[in-house]
Amino acid sequence: xxxxxxxxxxxxxxxxxxxxxxxxxxxxxxxxxxxxxxxxxxxxxxxxxxxxxxxxxxxxxxxxxxxxxxxxxxxxxxxxxxxxxxxxxxxxxxxxxxxxxxxxxxxxxxxxxxxxxxxxxxxxxxxxxxxxxxxxxxxxxxxxxxxxxxxxxxxxxxxxxxxxxxxxxxxxxxxxxxxxxxxxxxxxxxxxxxxxxxxxxxxxxxxxxxxxxxxxxxxxxxxxxxxxxxxxxxxxxxxxxxxxxxxxxxxxxxxxxxxxxxxxxxxxxxxxxxxxxxxxxxxxxxxxxxxxxxxxxxxxxxxxxxxxxxxxxxxxxxxxxxxxxxxxxxxxxxxxxxxxxxxxxxxxxxxxxxxxxxxxxxxxxxxxxxxxxxxxxxxxxxxxxxxxxxxxxxxxxxxxxxxxxxxxxxxxxxxxxxxxxxxxxxxxxxxxxxxxxxxxxxxxxxxxxxxxxxxxxxxxxxxxxxxxxxxxxxxxxxxxxxxxxxxxxxxxxxxxxxxxxxxxxxxxxxxxxxxxxxxxxxxxxxxxxxxxxxxxxxxxxxxxx
Numbered sequence: 140x141x142x143x144x145x146x147x148x149x150x151x152x153x154x155x156x157x158x159x160x161x162x163x164x165x166x167x168x169x170x171x172x173x174x175x176x177x178x179x180x181x182x183x184x185x186x187x188x189x190x191x192x193x194x195x196x197x198x199x200x201x202x203x204x205x206x207x208x209x210x211x212x213x214x215x216x217x218x219x220x221x222x223x224x225x226x227x228x229x230x231x232x233x234x235x236x237x238x239x240x241x242x243x244x245x246x247x248x249x250x251x252x253x254x255x256x257x258x259x260x261x262x263x264x265x266x267x268x269x270x271x272x273x274x275x276x277x278x279x280x281x282x283x284x285x286x287x288x289x290x291x292x293x294x295x296x297x298x299x300x301x302x303x304x305x306x307x308x309x310x311x312x313x314x315x316x317x318x319x320x321x322x323x324x325x326x327x328x329x330x331x332x333x334x335x336x337x338x339x340x341x342x343x344x345x346x347x348x349x350x351x352x353x354x355x356x357x358x359x360x361x362x363x364x365x366x367x368x369x370x371x372x373x374x375x376x377x378x379x380x381x382x383x384x385x386x387x388x389x390x391x392x393x394x395x396x397x398x399x400x401x402x403x404x405x406x407x408x409x410x411x412x413x414x415x416x417x418x419x420x421x422x423x424x425x426x427x428x429x430x431x432x433x434x435x436x437x438x439x440x441x442x443x444x445x446x447x448x449x450x451x452x453x454x455x456x457x458x459x460x461x462x463x464x465x466x467x468x469x470x471x472x473x474x475x476x477x478x479x480x481x482x483x484x485x486x487x488x489x490x491x492x493x494x495x496x497x498x499x500x501x502x503x504x505x506x507x508x509x510x511x512x513x514x515x516x517x518x519x520x521x522x523x524x525x526x527x528x529x530x531x532x533x534x535x536x537x538x539x540x541x542x543x544x545x546x547x548x549x550x551x552x553x554x555x556x557x558x559x560x561x562x563x564x565x566x567x568x569x570x571x572x573x574x575x576x577x578x579x580x581x582x583x584x585x586x587x588x589x590x591x592x593x594x595x596x597x598x599x600x601x602x603x604x605x606x607x608x609x610x611x612x613x614x615x616x617x618x619x620x621x622x623x624x625x626x627x628x629x630x631x632x633x634x635x636x637x638x639x640x641x642x643x644x645x646x647x648x649x650x651x652x653x654x655x656x657x658x659x660x661x662x663x664x665x666x667x668x669x670x671x672x673x674x675x676x677x678x679x680x681x682x683x684x
């Protein structure tokens with residue numbers, strides 16, 4: 140009964156015939172002699188069949204086994220669910236994003252030798268499970284049959300250090316999760332632990348946050364904090380972005396506008412499409428791990444796998460790109476990403492945002508104090524579903540500049556990639572430039588739509604003789620309708636803490652930094668130094684549903 144309810148919720152055909160059989164804790168040998176444990180969910184029948192491989196650090200029981208094991212197998216997809224190195228009984232040490240290539244390649248080779256596998260292997264999953272797919276697929280001489288890439292990317296480094304800044308909230312949250320996930324009751328809601336983890340994000344130095352959160356060091360947080368400085372190639376083995384264009388495997392992607400990997404994942408999609416690989420893409424109004432995205436993600440992956448492994452092409456849609464237009468409550472189908480749009484600059488004026496050219500004006504000023512860093516509100520976070528939030532408390536602070544447009548006379552659709560050019564000078568040479576686009580409704584409530592950040596360092600090659608830096612900030616892409624009567628608003632600040640590590644105003648590495656210096660910012664917006672945000676204004680044709 141539970142299985143039928145789950146299939147009905149997902150919109151899947153009701154499974155008929157015998158239930159799948161499960162063989163648990165199969166030891167799979169790696170090249171260095173370590174053995175990783177895997178569970179095989181076999182479909183009825185004795186003949187060899189294709190295999191869907193799912194490699195996960197989050198265990199093989201509970202929801203993971205129910206959703207990715209039993210549900211896939213009930214739909215005729217033989218599935219092997221494997222615990223990555225050092226997790227849930229698998230041998231070796233868990234060093235996230237290291238050795239996934241070597242272990243994944245060894246696992247695929249082992250699968251192809253098994254009498255119950257017909258030689259065809261596909262991979263599926265989301266987030267870290269997507270990373271394990273990118274770590275394998277580009278390097279196989281015999282390609283995989285399909286890749287199902289949910290909320291993930293070919294490289295995670297840009298999510299560790301967006302704009303060159305340690306993503307403290309996400310990194311501490313994930314470190315606390317993996318550091319205690321094999322303990323008793325770890326999978327149950329724990330408000331006390333959540334509160335403790337959030338408090339730990341403010342600890343200095345950042346390298347002490349793991350002990351503050353869960354009472355012990357977590358190797359991943361130590362690694363990600365110690366290797367946060369420019370030029371450090373520690374994470375190079377985990378970056379598979381150079382191999383994207385050469386990938387020969389059919390790909391489907393699902394992500395959300397408030398997912399922390401959205402920018403990197405859409406870059407992967409563009410590269411695959413430019414190389415003629417015909418990937419398909421779904422982007423919904425979701426944050427990372429949001430339960431509302433589960434139905435879309437699973438039905439997409441099961442349908443894609445059924446088409447490429449079982450020959451059932453019924454679930455495949457025609458349009459390669461499907462996007463949810465926020466603010467309009469509708470899905471749009473396109474042939475490519477990004478869709479054609481008009482790149483429209485909106486210029487900063489004192490307190491205003493306008494398509495008209497800038498006027499002579501004095502720079503706006505504020506001071507960022509690392510002892511009282513500008514707080515973050517909403518956005519793409521792992522610590523609970525945040526997404527859009529009321530930004531009133533932040534916008535009332537003296538360390539945030541606001542630039543607000545006139546009330547819109549008609550609906551205003553923005554679909555695509557967004558960038559801002561901010562001319563800025565700090566008295567220290569150090570500083571972070573945080574840029575956020577907001578939607579201000581008729582009641583004056585300001586809600587974040589998308590944002591981006593970049594770290595400035597002394598001696599920037601983009602600075603002029605007066606020390607003014609032309610800072611190009613890439614905001615996350617979006618599809619958003621600003622309603623008639625609403626206003627566009629741009630926030631500029633020197634940080635967004637604890638989402639991003641505070642800028643200490645010194646040359647000390649974030650791993651050890653404790654003390655800091657306030658930095659005075661000047662934001663220029665005159666004709667000689669025009670600061671602006673460029674919006675992809677959409678007015679073309681799209682198929683709606």
